Amino acid sequence: MPQCATAALPRDGPRGQVSGAAAAGALPKRVKVVEVGPRDGLQNEKNVVPTPVKINLINMLSETGLQVIEATSFVSPKWVPQMADHTEVMQGINKLPGVSYPVLTPNLKGFQAAVAAGAKEVSIFGAASELFTKKNINCSIEESLERFSEVMTAARAASVPVRGYVSCVLGCPYEGKISAAKVAEVSKKMYSMGCYEISLGDTIGIGTPGSMREMLTAVMKEVPVGALAVHCHDTYGQALANILVALQMGVSVVDASVAGLGGCPYAQGASGNVATEDLVYMLNGLGIHTGVDLQKLMDTGTFICNALNRRTNSKVSQASCRL
Amino acid sequence: MGTVPSALKHCLSYQHLLKEQLWIGDPAVPPPAAPHPGQESQASGLPEYIKIVEVGPRDGLQNEKVIVPTDIKIELINRLSKTGLPAIEVTSFVSSKWVPQMADHKEVMRGIERHPGVQYPVLTPNLRGFHSAIAAGATEVSVFGAASESFSKMNINCSIEESIEKFEEVAKSARNMNIPVRGYVSCALGCPYEGNIIPAKVAEVSKRLYSMGCYEISLGDTIGVGTPGSMKRMLEAVMKEIPLSALAVHCHDTYGQALANILTAIQMGVAVVDSSVAGLGGCPYAKGATGNVATEDVIYMLHGLGINTGVNLYTVMEAGNFICTALNKKTNSKVAQASFNTATIN
Numbered sequence: 001m002p003q004c005a006t007a008a009l010p011r012d013g014p015r016g017q018v019s020g021a022a023a024a025g026a027l028p029k030r031v032k033v034v035e036v037g038p039r040d041g042l043q044n045e046k047n048v049v050p051t052p053v054k055i056n057l058i059n060m061l062s063e064t065g066l067q068v069i070e071a072t073s074f075v076s077p078k079w080v081p082q083m084a085d086h087t088e089v090m091q092g093i094n095k096l097p098g099v100s101y102p103v104l105t106p107n108l109k110g111f112q113a114a115v116a117a118g119a120k121e122v123s124i125f126g127a128a129s130e131l132f133t134k135k136n137i138n139c140s141i142e143e144s145l146e147r148f149s150e151v152m153t154a155a156r157a158a159s160v161p162v163r164g165y166v167s168c169v170l171g172c173p174y175e176g177k178i179s180a181a182k183v184a185e186v187s188k189k190m191y192s193m194g195c196y197e198i199s200l201g202d203t204i205g206i207g208t209p210g211s212m213r214e215m216l217t218a219v220m221k222e223v224p225v226g227a228l229a230v231h232c233h234d235t236y237g238q239a240l241a242n243i244l245v246a247l248q249m250g251v252s253v254v255d256a257s258v259a260g261l262g263g264c265p266y267a268q269g270a271s272g273n274v275a276t277e278d279l280v281y282m283l284n285g286l287g288i289h290t291g292v293d294l295q296k297l298m299d300t301g302t303f304i305c306n307a308l309n310r311r312t313n314s315k316v317s318q319a320s321c322r323l
Numbered sequence: 324m325g326t327v328p329s330a331l332k333h334c335l336s337y338q339h340l341l342k343e344q345l346w347i348g349d350p351a352v353p354p355p356a357a358p359h360p361g362q363e364s365q366a367s368g369l370p371e372y373i374k375i376v377e378v379g380p381r382d383g384l385q386n387e388k389v390i391v392p393t394d395i396k397i398e399l400i401n402r403l404s405k406t407g408l409p410a411i412e413v414t415s416f417v418s419s420k421w422v423p424q425m426a427d428h429k430e431v432m433r434g435i436e437r438h439p440g441v442q443y444p445v446l447t448p449n450l451r452g453f454h455s456a457i458a459a460g461a462t463e464v465s466v467f468g469a470a471s472e473s474f475s476k477m478n479i480n481c482s483i484e485e486s487i488e489k490f491e492e493v494a495k496s497a498r499n500m501n502i503p504v505r506g507y508v509s510c511a512l513g514c515p516y517e518g519n520i521i522p523a524k525v526a527e528v529s530k531r532l533y534s535m536g537c538y539e540i541s542l543g544d545t546i547g548v549g550t551p552g553s554m555k556r557m558l559e560a561v562m563k564e565i566p567l568s569a570l571a572v573h574c575h576d577t578y579g580q581a582l583a584n585i586l587t588a589i590q591m592g593v594a595v596v597d598s599s600v601a602g603l604g605g606c607p608y609a610k611g612a613t614g615n616v617a618t619e620d621v622i623y624m625l626h627g628l629g630i631n632t633g634v635n636l637y638t639v640m641e642a643g644n645f646i647c648t649a650l651n652k653k654t655n656s657k658v659a660q661a662s663f664n665t666a667t668i669n
Contacts, residue, residue: 282583
């Protein structure tokens, strides 16, 4: 089982947890950064990247000190052509000891293909919105959880850890507002099923520190904070502020994407994932240990942006005069 | 995440996004009246109201590559005056030899509409600039100090002490004429020449400006290198010398840290935030990098926190759209990028 970073207990007083120096003093000493660039990032980029470039990207990321790198997605290439080379990528990368390479598996078939290709950890994607689930994978939340339970059973039998994602935790492109209670309910179900960690995704980046706090307060009643992660999109520029609030509440696992790869499919021309470089810069400034070498990370970002023929979305990289 | 559905054309249409933006709120609803700054919200411990000081027309335009004609500047300021922003930094009475972008300071000052309840401060580096500003109709001025000797020397060619002496002359004249003076402290979280800046130095310079009569001290992260950690340490030092209600933060987003730094400041009780419409104004010390934080993105965060600003985000976005079109550049505001269909802006 991956190590969860130690976190101070959250305080639930009448003044709330967003304010004051007291909240800032409760920051975790270590944060695990989960790098989603090769999967979430590349999947949402306009240009498709050849297999050797993907493999090189992941290998470079492995050298930065990142502990978790989401490598690819075992979904049908009919739906996600960018991830069609999942088997080759999985088999082609250098797997460094101490680094985890989770892959997405939407169902049992994907799980089996993933394990056959050498995957040692998988992820499943739920959502806090019925409409999003219907539009995205053509079933209800309940039905999606049933599919996942098949994966969970097989994963347990094979001793493969499973990470659960909950999308639309701060808002849905179809339903609009999402109740914190609903997020808590779906998170609880996925955690009870056996997911070791639940990554709460602000899929369209509309959340602010206020809605983040409200959502986490509800979820933390059902899932221990040590099993929680946040996956913030920077579509409205709110990601780092939202992440800061999550850290203040005791969350110590944060997802990010090198160079901020991955636009937003719901807002044309807008950005998506928060940039790993910008996240690490903030964590370094806060004295929080990540184990990540920022320079090597920026070099990796430069590499993939050159390959994609695009500018970086990382402000830290831009300020350091890199592409 | 999973399969990408086909584009929701109705959700991405320009009209739908602007008029019915779920996340921005109803543009037809006027913002509630602003309570006094410093008032705390019981639920979250954050200030209930935050005053936004719009620096786009000055700090923003001064640091843009393209020089904007006078009538465009005036139009921008007039549009900003209708958004509910309580303070708009208009121009700078410095020698046009040093800052050509602000050469038309008199025309701008005289040409703008002055809305009741809105302040229109201008920069005045010395007594001469101050007199010129007053003659042109200014009713509030700003002076710019720095927490770094090297920066002071490189920027205005004198030591911190010498600059303070000049500002004292301005402050004295201003006091005699009942003109409020705002003090800025640059390099509060780091200097492009000296690197690290100690919080005690920032506190010392702030105290000098405050003692000479500045009603507010705006602490500037000039090169955007600060993080919530350094912001907190700096504010703790400054708050020992200056009352909280007299403090403002002026964060640059060069390293993407601005909103997190602003959040930290408001968690500590700061209730005045500087920002620039559309994130105008690059960073002169990091080529190609961004500078000022975008007003739209700040407002989005503050409103999401339940904090009142008195500002209509929708109209700020329109003003941002106007100036970006005039400058022929993309906005630096992520909220604006997410909200406008990039193909069909008129």
